[in-house]
Amino acid sequence: MINKVTKYLYIAFLSLASLCLLCLLLALIRLILPKVSLTDWDLLAFTGSMIAAVVTYMGIRAPILSQRKDQLMTRYSSIIKVLTLYSKKTRRIIFMTEFYNSLKEHEVTKERLQEQATVIKEYIENVSDLFAEIVNDVDLLTFENIEFKIRSLYGFINHYEAIDTHIQNYDSDSFFVFDIKDYLKQSKELEQYLVVYQQSLLVKYNEIRNRSVFRLTDPFKDII
Template sequence: MAFQKYGWDLLAFAGSIIGGIITYLGVKMTITSQREDRKVDKYYQDISVLYYIVNNTSFIKNVEIFECGEELEDGSYKVNISDTLAMQLDYIVDFMDIVQDKISDLIKSLDVDSFAVLDVNMKNLSGARLFVKEFDLYFRRDGENRMKERVSKYIDISEKIHKLIEDHMDDRTTEYLKIKKKTN
């Protein structure tokens, strides 16, 4: 045989080809498995951050109904509009601080379009800080109705941000469960 003429053994040659194919398939399966594991880990990290933000900012859904006031002698309740609006602005700033604290992690989690929406809304919301610092001045200067409009606008923006993050968390959780189910 021609193989024997050159010192080749047909069985050894076929064995090395089969061994190479088996090694290739084994390495490919290992790499694929490691990619899936990394994907699961990334989703888990994303969900952890999103869960933290959603849970720690859920108060924003109720800020509009928070009121400050006092009970009168006749048992009725008188709302102090100035204190109520100031308190609502404080909550909005607290909301902003929680989101801002995790913004670098959100960047990794959100797609470009969602992050652009979040970024624009956070910038629009940033004006609330100014009103918190000088609330009494703005309340006296602009009046109750104008301040109510501003605070209402900031509450709406905050709720949009919260919903965006909450929806993203739900989407990531669904994807995580699908991937986790595949890997098990």
């Protein structure tokens, strides 16, 4: 945070720098156009017109940048809120995957396999609803990444529709068991991606909130 003394020093420095530049400009004009008499100029009128031009420029630019800042902050906060709300439903996939991976082979019963399949199905449904909420606000790269990961998970729906058959013919070495592990892994990776994305948004949101509108750049180009 800049204190008042530092702020006044900045203003004084910029004022002196502006006067120096003005003197250099006049000297340059005299050097390039020696026949032009500077005494015939109304220096105050010239200086006033320059100041008026700067004030007009800043007066137009400031509201535009301020509006853009508000739009970006609204856009970020909208995505962050949705991610936070849905995390109550989706975040558990990380811990459940770690738990299931810690099970020994004899602990993976038919009932446990049914439970894992249900967890994956619920996650796919919840993360699909989440994506539908933020699809119009995320940047293109994030959209492509999330859409690809969710589309990869949709293959599990076919497995789940035949879950009774898979459970009835349960075999610890069956493709269904390995597919369950793979889809759990994919679900966990997608959720971890969303966690990192949410954290990045929070950082960018705070940067924009604390940044002067005149230093505003396009923050979405740096988002994961």
